[in-house]
Amino acid sequence: MQKINIFDTTLRDxxxxxxxxxxxxxxxxxxxxxxxLNVDVIEAGFPASSEGDFQSVxxxxxxxxxxxxxGLARSTKSDIDAAWEAxxxxxxxxxxxxxxxxxxxxxxxxxxxxxxxIASAVESVKYASKFFPIIQWSAEDASRSDLAFLTKIIxxxxxxxxxVINIPDTVGYGxxxxxxxxFTYLQENVPNIDKVILSAHCHDDLGMAVSxxxxxxxxxxLQIEGTINGIGERAGNAxxxxxxxxxxIRQDYYKAKTRLRLGEIKRTSDLVSKLTGMIIPPNKAIxxxxxxxxxxxxxxxxxLKEKTTYEIISPELVGVKSNSMVLGKHxxxxxxxxxxxxxxxxxxxxxxxRIFKLFKTLADKKKEITDDDLLTLLVDEKVTSLxxxxxxxxxxxxxxxxxxxxxxxxxxxxxxxQIQEAATGSGSVEALYNTLxxxxxxxxxxxDYRIQSVGAGRDALAEVYVKIRHEKYESSGRGTAQDVLxxxxxxxxxxxxxxxxxxxxxxxxxxxGV
Ligand SMILES: CC(=O)SCCNC(=O)CCNC(=O)[C@H](O)C(C)(C)COP(=O)(O)OP(=O)(O)OC[C@H]1O[C@@H](n2cnc3c(N)ncnc32)[C@H](O)[C@@H]1OP(=O)(O)O
Ligand SMILES: CC(C)C(=O)C(=O)O
Numbered sequence: 194m195q196k197i198n199i200f201d202t203t204l205r206d207x208x209x210x211x212x213x214x215x216x217x218x219x220x221x222x223x224x225x226x227x228x229x230l231n232v233d234v235i236e237a238g239f240p241a242s243s244e245g246d247f248q249s250v251x252x253x254x255x256x257x258x259x260x261x262x263x264g265l266a267r268s269t270k271s272d273i274d275a276a277w278e279a280x281x282x283x284x285x286x287x288x289x290x291x292x293x294x295x296x297x298x299x300x301x302x303x304x305x306x307x308x309x310x311i312a313s314a315v316e317s318v319k320y321a322s323k324f325f326p327i328i329q330w331s332a333e334d335a336s337r338s339d340l341a342f343l344t345k346i347i348x349x350x351x352x353x354x355x356x357v358i359n360i361p362d363t364v365g366y367g368x369x370x371x372x373x374x375x376f377t378y379l380q381e382n383v384p385n386i387d388k389v390i391l392s393a394h395c396h397d398d399l400g401m402a403v404s405x406x407x408x409x410x411x412x413x414x415l416q417i418e419g420t421i422n423g424i425g426e427r428a429g430n431a432x433x434x435x436x437x438x439x440x441x442i443r444q445d446y447y448k449a450k451t452r453l454r455l456g457e458i459k460r461t462s463d464l465v466s467k468l469t470g471m472i473i474p475p476n477k478a479i480x481x482x483x484x485x486x487x488x489x490x491x492x493x494x495x496x497l498k499e500k501t502t503y504e505i506i507s508p509e510l511v512g513v514k515s516n517s518m519v520l521g522k523h524x525x526x527x528x529x530x531x532x533x534x535x536x537x538x539x540x541x542x543x544x545x546x547r548i549f550k551l552f553k554t555l556a557d558k559k560k561e562i563t564d565d566d567l568l569t570l571l572v573d574e575k576v577t578s579l580x581x582x583x584x585x586x587x588x589x590x591x592x593x594x595x596x597x598x599x600x601x602x603x604x605x606x607x608x609x610x611q612i613q614e615a616a617t618g619s620g621s622v623e624a625l626y627n628t629l630x631x632x633x634x635x636x637x638x639x640x641d642y643r644i645q646s647v648g649a650g651r652d653a654l655a656e657v658y659v660k661i662r663h664e665k666y667e668s669s670g671r672g673t674a675q676d677v678l679x680x681x682x683x684x685x686x687x688x689x690x691x692x693x694x695x696x697x698x699x700x701x702x703x704x705x706g707v
Contacts, residue, residue: 195449198416201227202236205265206430207420212660214669217249219468224253226464230457232260239265241275254283261285268292268317277324288321291331294338311346315353322354329357336367344382351385358389362405365398369408376412392416395431402431410449421465434458434479459512460537467572470658479511522556538571548574558675563648569673581690582607590678592621600624604632622681629685638662657684668692
């Protein structure tokens with residue numbers, strides 16, 4: 194059975210999804226879970242792109258020991274220097290450097306001749322070899338590049354020291370047959386290709402990212418790049434859970450497997466969805482709510498007689514479990530801690546006590562605490578930043594059919610000062626947001642507002658995602674509560690805190706005086 198390496202770029206290409214903006218705590222949580230999932234490489238970010246990205250790549254590289262951590266760099270010394278500074282403390286520092294090779298990109302974007310692009314690629318790989326034990330080189334927009342040119346540049350970068358060659362389908366243009374053939378061509382024409390591992394990186398613009406990745410494996414590729422839940426730039430990247438489970442279920446056909454602990458897939462997918470705010474469509478393969486639901490009579494009859502009639506993947510394989518022990522207001526610390534461990538979290542005693550209190554408060558209001566509820570409590574508590582500028586202390590909303598909705602809110606700032614305001618709106622949420630805007634003293638536009646329930650039932654938690662803008666600054670936030678208005682207010686405050694926590698937005702902090 195051929196071993197396929199999994200290169201996870203959820204924290205780099207995944208974070209390039211429009212509207213996604215993860216903070217340091219969230220990135221660390223996702224990186225830990227990717228380590229549990231057993232990916233081979235975590236691409237933690239693009240260190241030269243911002244101080245925030247640099248810090249998160251550095252902390253992830255310093256923390257993760259179970260797999261290799263990498264960061265992206267353009268073909269420039271300054272990008273490579275930043276990547277080395279961020280990655281050098283890691284267990285297996287690895288650089289991912291790239292330059293575009295297609296005529297369109299070289300002419301219009303880079304404004305460089307093909308010879309200049311070769312010279313730049315070779316120089317960057319040689320320069321990086323002074324620091325990094327492993328260098329991955331990517332030919333951006335490879336699937337729209339001239340094959341003779343690709344052959345030439347790849348030979349040169351291998352001679353310069355690259356050990357992994359990645360052939361991205363950057364704009365999701367290739368078809369499985371075409372994309373696969375590129376790898377066969379390179380294996381037949383690049384004289385030193387046997388020195389490197391070939392890698393595939395596919396985008397989903399035409400909905401073929403996973404098929405293209407699997408075709409690449411059929412043509413000798415030993416590394417697949419992608420993201421959890423398929424998030425990423427534009428229509429996203431190849432969904433890693435789909436690739437890994439396809440290889441597992443169709444071992445007879447692909448004769449290849451990954452090291453992934455498939456039972457960690459559901460947990461990883463939930464965490465990424467929660468922290469990025471990218472909701473998983475119910476019909477999404479492998480991890481969608483309906484992926485294991487049989488709706489019609491003939492199917493149900495078949496499944497009752499013999500599961501395999503309509504079920505090719507068992508829910509347990511990917512970590513979808515039905516739990517027999519119900520947690521509620523009569524549960525104690527033992528059952529609570531036990532379920533936390535089952536959910537894959539390790540907490541210090543002090544953290545268990547803190548979250549147990551929140552759990553009891555919720556259990557007083559809600560009959561049964563589901564795994565989704567617990568996960569929400571855990572994630573909220575673990576990623577809450579101590580540096581938050583504002584806390585929501587109290588809120589009240591008055592609404593009636595013949596009355597103008599009015600909200601009164603008390604916020605507490607970092608210095609413990611309380612700010613109280615009231616305002617009206619055409620609806621309750623607008624009244625809340627107008628009041629919060631007054632409290633904070635910044636003109637804020639609400640660009641997106643989404644609400645969903647966590648779990649089922651009338652007493653399910655409400656989860657709200659918002660995207661806000663102040664002048665050129667953008668941010669998103671998440672809030673959960675049993676009441677939709679409280680969840681809405683929390684999401685807004687969370688988005689404001691994130692806006693103010695970015696180093697580049699320091700001027701804003703001065704403006705609001707916190
Ligand atoms: C296919 C991909 O996903 S590639 C990764 C894409 N990810 C990102 O871009 C996210 C992070 N990016 C950023 O934060 C910013 O774009 C930065 C910090 C990297 C650069 O910002 P700026 O200096 O303002 O440049 P800007 O983004 O406007 O333009 C990119 C520049 O890099 C150049 N460039 C692009 N790719 C490469 C490369 N591989 N090697 C060298 N230069 C490159 C472009 O030609 C352009 O140069 P120019 O300014 O001389 O025209
Ligand atoms: C940097 C490369 C690998 C990339 O993200 C792409 O081409 O899509």
